[in-house]
Amino acid sequence: MFRDVTLGQYYPADSFVHRMDPRIKILLNILYLVGIFFIKSYFGFVIVLLFLCVAILFSKVPVGSVIRSVKGILVLVAITGILNVFFYTGETVLWSWWIIVITKEALIFSGQMILRLIFLVVGASLLTLTTTPVDLTHAIESLLKPLTLIKFPVHELALIMSLALSFIPTLIEETDRIVRAQKARGAAFDTGGLVSRAKAFIPILIPLLVSSFRRADELALAMNARCYEGSTNRTKMRKLTLSWRDLVGTLVTAVFFTAIFVLYSWITSAAPLIPALPYSWLYI
Amino acid sequence: MPVVVKNLNYTYNPKTPFAKQALLDVNLTINDGEFIGIIGHTGSGKSTFVQHLNGLIKLTDGEIIVNDINLNDKKVDYLKLRSLVGMVFQYPEYQLFADTVKADIAFGPKNMKLPAEEVNTRVSEALKLVGLNEEEIGEKSPFDLSGGERRRAAIAGVLAMKPKILVLDEPTAGLDPMGKREILQLMAKIRAEQNATIIMISHDMNEIYENVDRVAVFVNGTIKHDMPTEELFQKVKIEEYGLEMPAMAVIKKKLSKIGVVINGRTVTEVFNEIVKAKGGKNV
Amino acid sequence: MNEAIKITDMTYFYRGYDDSGLPVITKGVENVSLDIFQGEFVALVGHNGSGKSTLAKLLNALLLPRSGKIEVFGMDTSDKKNLFEIRKSVGMVFQNPDNQMVASIVKEDVAFGPENIGIPQKEIVTRVNDALDAVGMAEYADRSPHKLSGGQKQRIAIAGALAIQPKVLVLDESTAMLDPLGRREVIEIAKKLNKEKNMTIILITHFMEEVLYSDRVIVLNDGEIAMNGSPKDIFRREAELNKIGLRVPRAVELARKLNSEGFEIDPDITDEKVLGDKLCRLL
Numbered sequence: 001m002f003r004d005v006t007l008g009q010y011y012p013a014d015s016f017v018h019r020m021d022p023r024i025k026i027l028l029n030i031l032y033l034v035g036i037f038f039i040k041s042y043f044g045f046v047i048v049l050l051f052l053c054v055a056i057l058f059s060k061v062p063v064g065s066v067i068r069s070v071k072g073i074l075v076l077v078a079i080t081g082i083l084n085v086f087f088y089t090g091e092t093v094l095w096s097w098w099i100i101v102i103t104k105e106a107l108i109f110s111g112q113m114i115l116r117l118i119f120l121v122v123g124a125s126l127l128t129l130t131t132t133p134v135d136l137t138h139a140i141e142s143l144l145k146p147l148t149l150i151k152f153p154v155h156e157l158a159l160i161m162s163l164a165l166s167f168i169p170t171l172i173e174e175t176d177r178i179v180r181a182q183k184a185r186g187a188a189f190d191t192g193g194l195v196s197r198a199k200a201f202i203p204i205l206i207p208l209l210v211s212s213f214r215r216a217d218e219l220a221l222a223m224n225a226r227c228y229e230g231s232t233n234r235t236k237m238r239k240l241t242l243s244w245r246d247l248v249g250t251l252v253t254a255v256f257f258t259a260i261f262v263l264y265s266w267i268t269s270a271a272p273l274i275p276a277l278p279y280s281w282l283y284i
Numbered sequence: 285m286p287v288v289v290k291n292l293n294y295t296y297n298p299k300t301p302f303a304k305q306a307l308l309d310v311n312l313t314i315n316d317g318e319f320i321g322i323i324g325h326t327g328s329g330k331s332t333f334v335q336h337l338n339g340l341i342k343l344t345d346g347e348i349i350v351n352d353i354n355l356n357d358k359k360v361d362y363l364k365l366r367s368l369v370g371m372v373f374q375y376p377e378y379q380l381f382a383d384t385v386k387a388d389i390a391f392g393p394k395n396m397k398l399p400a401e402e403v404n405t406r407v408s409e410a411l412k413l414v415g416l417n418e419e420e421i422g423e424k425s426p427f428d429l430s431g432g433e434r435r436r437a438a439i440a441g442v443l444a445m446k447p448k449i450l451v452l453d454e455p456t457a458g459l460d461p462m463g464k465r466e467i468l469q470l471m472a473k474i475r476a477e478q479n480a481t482i483i484m485i486s487h488d489m490n491e492i493y494e495n496v497d498r499v500a501v502f503v504n505g506t507i508k509h510d511m512p513t514e515e516l517f518q519k520v521k522i523e524e525y526g527l528e529m530p531a532m533a534v535i536k537k538k539l540s541k542i543g544v545v546i547n548g549r550t551v552t553e554v555f556n557e558i559v560k561a562k563g564g565k566n567v
Numbered sequence: 568m569n570e571a572i573k574i575t576d577m578t579y580f581y582r583g584y585d586d587s588g589l590p591v592i593t594k595g596v597e598n599v600s601l602d603i604f605q606g607e608f609v610a611l612v613g614h615n616g617s618g619k620s621t622l623a624k625l626l627n628a629l630l631l632p633r634s635g636k637i638e639v640f641g642m643d644t645s646d647k648k649n650l651f652e653i654r655k656s657v658g659m660v661f662q663n664p665d666n667q668m669v670a671s672i673v674k675e676d677v678a679f680g681p682e683n684i685g686i687p688q689k690e691i692v693t694r695v696n697d698a699l700d701a702v703g704m705a706e707y708a709d710r711s712p713h714k715l716s717g718g719q720k721q722r723i724a725i726a727g728a729l730a731i732q733p734k735v736l737v738l739d740e741s742t743a744m745l746d747p748l749g750r751r752e753v754i755e756i757a758k759k760l761n762k763e764k765n766m767t768i769i770l771i772t773h774f775m776e777e778v779l780y781s782d783r784v785i786v787l788n789d790g791e792i793a794m795n796g797s798p799k800d801i802f803r804r805e806a807e808l809n810k811i812g813l814r815v816p817r818a819v820e821l822a823r824k825l826n827s828e829g830f831e832i833d834p835d836i837t838d839e840k841v842l843g844d845k846l847c848r849l850l
Contacts, residue, residue, distance in 0.1 A: 017373040067414040118709055134672055165673040169713045174378075180340050185441060186363050186395030203391065206381035210427060220664035225659040226680040226727060227651060237678040237691040326716065326746050348674045428586070431615060458743050460773040462812035487746045490817060528747055531817040533838040540841035544850050551817050555824045561850055562830070 009069065015057035016245055017130045021109045022139035024246040028253045029127045034114050036123070040267045044260050045112075048119050051256040052126075059130045070118060071123035077117045084110040137162045138238055155231035163219070171212065176203045178207050287314040287449060288338065292346035294332055308505040310346070310381070314481060315327040319471075321492040322485045323467070324502030325493060325526045330485045334451045335440070337483075338362075338369040357523070367396050370447030374454045376438035380426035383417070385437050388426050393443040410440035413477070432463045436470070443474070449481045450474065456491060457503075464488075468495060493517060493530035493550050501525065551565070571735055571767045572603040572626060572657075577635030579621055591828050598635070598791040603769065605734065608761045610778040610798075611771045613787030614812035619771045622787070623739040626769070627657040640734070655684060658728030662740040664720035671801035673723055674699070674708040680731040691730075698726035702756050718749025725756055735767040736760060739836075741773060754780065776816050779837055786813070799835050 017025070032051075039045055056066055090105025100171070141158035148154050179189070182203045189200050294307040314320055322330050326349045335341040339355065341363045348355040353365055357548040373379070382388035388406050398433070409417045414436040421429065426437055442450070455471070456464040468491065474480055486492050486498060492499060499516045503507040509520050516522075517533035518540065529537075530556045536546045546557045579595035596618040603609055624630040627636055628644040638845045640656055641820035661667055670676040674695050682689040684757075689754055697704040702722040707715065712723055721741050728736060738757060742750040757779055760766040770781060778784050782802045786794035788811040801808070802815045805823055813821070818839035824833035831849060836842045 040514055050566065120797070132672075134670065134675060162670055166668050166713075167677075168666050169711075174750075178379055179321075179630040180335070181371075181373045181376065182391075183340060184338055184366055184373070185392040185445065187365050188395070203379075203381045207379050210381075214665045215663075218661060218663055221411070221624075221629060222659075222661055222724075223659075223669065225654060227654045227683040227731065228679070229651075229683065233684050233685040235682055235688055235691065237675070237682060237688060237695065239688060248689060286616070325746070424586070460812065461775070461814045463612055526748060532821070534839040535818075535843040535846060538840075538847050539850065542847050542850070544847075551820045551824070555821055555828075558825065558830075558846065558850070559828060 004233065009125070009171065010132050011061045011065050011129045013130075015060035015062040015128070015130065017055065017249070019243070019245055020130075020242055020249050021242050021246045022131045022135040023143055023240060024242065024249060025127055025131055025138070026139050028249060029123060031253060031257060032123045033120060035279065036119055038113075038260055038264045039116070040180060044263055045115055045119070046169060047256060047259050047263070051253070052119065052122055055123075055126055055153050055250065059126060061126070061129050066122060066125060069129065070121050073117070073121055079113055081114040082112045084113050112125055131169045133165045135163065135240075139158050140237075153233070164258075167215070170215075171208070174211060175204065175208055182194060285537065286316060287345070288349045289313070289333075289336075290347040292333070292336065292343075292348065294329075294336070294341065294344060294346075296332075306505050307336075310505075312500060312507060312510065314483065315450075316481055317475075317479050319475060319482045319484070319496045319497060321489070321496035321499045322483060322502065323489070323492060323499060323522075328502040329505040329541045330502050332505075333451060334371070334453065334483060334485065338366050338371050341369070344372045347437055352378070364397065367392075367445045369449045369451060370442040370445055372439055372442050372455060372459050375435075376430065376442075377426075377434035380434060380438055380441075383425060384423050385426050385429070386411075386418075386422045386508060388437065389441045389444050392441055396445060406444045406446065407440075410444040413443055413474065413516065414440045415466070416440065432441065432459065432466065435459070435463075435467070439467075439470070444480075447480065451485075453485045454487065455484065456486070466493070471495070488541060489522075489528050490515075490529040490532075493533055501527075502555075540543060549551075569605045569640075571603050571640060572601075573638045574601040574625075575636050575638075576600050577625065577632045577637055579625055579630055579633050581621075581679070585654055587722070588843055593791045594618070595630075596625070596787070599790075600602045600794065601785065601795070603735075603767060605766045605767050606761070607783060608757070608768045608781045609770070609788065610770060610781035610784045612773060612778060612784060612813060613793075614773070616622055617811075618790040619786040619787055621790075622771070623737050623771055624661065626737055627659055628653050628737075629659075651684070655731055656733050656739060657735045658731055658733035659722065659737045659739060660728055660741045662725075662743050664717045664744065666726065667724045668712050668720070668725070671711050671713070673704070673712050676712060676723060677726045677730050680727055684731060689774045694730045694732070695726075698729040699723075700731055701760070702726045713818055716749060717745045718752040719754075720750065721745065721753050722756060725753070731759075733766075735769065737769045739771045740773070744778065750774070750777070773813070775814060786811070794824065798837070802835070802837070837844065 036048060039268045078168045085102055085106050086100055086105070090103030092104040093101055094104055094107070125128035137158055140161070141154060144152070144157070145155045187200060187203060189197065192200070198238060238266065289310060289312045292307055292310040293305070296304045296306055310333060322334070324330050326495050331340060336343055337350060339360060343355040350365060350370060353360065353368070380388050382391065389407045389410050390403050393406045398406070408418055411422060416433060416436055421433065421437070426434060429437060452471070456467050460469065471482060475482060483498060496513055498511065499513050501516070501520070501522065503525050506524070509516060517530060518537055522529060532549055532551065535554065538544050544561055546554060546561065548554045548557045577599045578597050581593040581595055583591050585591045585603070598606070611619050611622065621630065625632060625644070626639065628650055631645050634778045637644045639653045643654055644653055668676055677695045677698055678691050681694050686694065692824060696705065700709055704719065704722050704723050704726060707719070712720055725736070736757070738753065742753050745753065754777055757768045757770060761768045761793065770777065772778070779796050781798060784794070784796065784798050785792060786801060793811060794807070801810060802819050805815050805820065808815060816837060819837050820843050822832050822836040823834045827834045832842070832845055836845070
């Protein structure tokens, strides 16, 4: 079943989170992402961590899979972190060399940024780990429906997403086939300078492009043959319905994030008093 | 010099939950100038096997020697190997990419770093060999050709590398009867003119029966049978492997059961033989 | 018997451009007149470029005739008002198994047709289940079509067409890209639908062996109808078939040859096993 899913991110399981309505999951995810940026102290991070643990527990996704999803952007996170260390202007200089200045404030800021990014990715991954791409497409189409009032092509967008999802594995396979066919004719993709390596992709890209146009053509024909006429009078087999799980999930999320927002407003209003408190650095 | 394959094993995605053993202890020796057919149900390992011969799939377990190249060497010259073993994939017309047919055919020779003049000569020869007119077709875009022409142009692209061993994966797939005939005639021509060793994967048992000298039957990743064509279709019950008996072989088998031995493999040959056999008896 | 499809003196040509940008006309079909009755199993054969696929697309108004007309269950395809009903009556499955999939889950793909015609949600579920049952793919309903074999993919495409509950099913070279097993799967379903549901089947193919199951064979050559008769009638005109680039099945060829040579062989034999047995008795 693993291999059945495109993008490979979905982890099939029958959990509380898996069974939640994908629309609710998307909305809660957005709330989560916003909430992360309201964290004003390390207490906040602890709360988020707790929330994530609860979510992972109830999604039955192995922690290993969750961590693996972060691996991908770890490099990006590291770079962001390092850049921030160097370019954030702080006051307490810890170390300097030439034009590079590292301040305590920069380290703290950078540390926070890294933590935020990691939490962000883990949270977003939980969404894709527990929701099939098909369900995500359905959910997005449903959530964006109000936009049809301003003539935004919601249906077409959802269709394009769903078609892209279906064709990704086919296109990947075809690329592989073309690469092998050109390799059999002596093509090499791992030698030479930047320019020759770029040129080496032409025998891959052109057949792929031509083939994609042909596929699109044939697909359009097949869709027409099956009475496709756009979104007018279309019905759907899959109905997204809310259940008690969505209510519970929303409440739990609300509780956690109320805590964060409360914490945020406390700290903001108490800002002038912080430096006087012990362990004041915790409150940033 | 022959192609020697010994104890070849291959597993896709080893050490993962998706591991799949595609080849199990495959042994095969192909001699110079042979025309060998490779048959077997879909997924039996045919493609995996042939892709080892030109290094598209790297040898991980076993021994393969192609002419004098040992694929277990630390540094295998894959360019040399691929000029030696030419491979035509299924629906090869889908790999055409250049502005003109000539430029596409030149791709192989150019990759071999041959001098420009040599490249041009080879392109002309390849076009001639596949029966495409150089003036008419050469400067056209490959995408403007008919389906049959595109396939021949793609094959020319491989032939231009002058491989001593030619591997064809279902060369007649998707073609109508006339198209199939043309490709098979082309293969006969290549054999006659270049004395190349030809390895053909096919699902068309009639085609296999009428053209190849020897057949290797792949079943679940291993070669179950390896013998001359005639012998295979008379002795082995290939229906058990999900394959269909060639029409003429069915008839000959039935006749051999009553003691009448008929030679020949095409309809015409079998017909002549039956007439001869009849002539020897009083009816 | 009712006329499901009535074609009267229909012509279609393609408008395109040649290399120098000048408009050029390519023949599609010319002055074709044909009746197909409800419940018939009709095979449409011809070499590549003979107009088979053009004719197929004219049947469900994917193309409209340039002159003449086609009536599907009495509805003129050129009349825009009829488009929806015509496409609901004539289902079509194409050649490439990959290029007909709209969704990444089987049952969602099969539901595409009914969704398009506004079937209420509960009924869509029933139709999808029935369609998948009819093609024997019910257990794959929640799977991704990507990893399936060609034959299985085409069966899902057929299910997708069946979900609209057409009266006519056109298989436009749907077996051309399949291995023998896949071809058998598709043909078996076509036969079953024809027999059990009285569905009109139009099988477009260049495999003459597939023609054996049909009630009637229509041979196209160069855009025109060259022959129209039962498989037996068509096979009797072997020389003509050869001239237009088609061939009869090998067993038929041999039977006819033997028959003209004076052997007591029924020239209409199509099965090599039957022919073999007959010969055993004669020799």
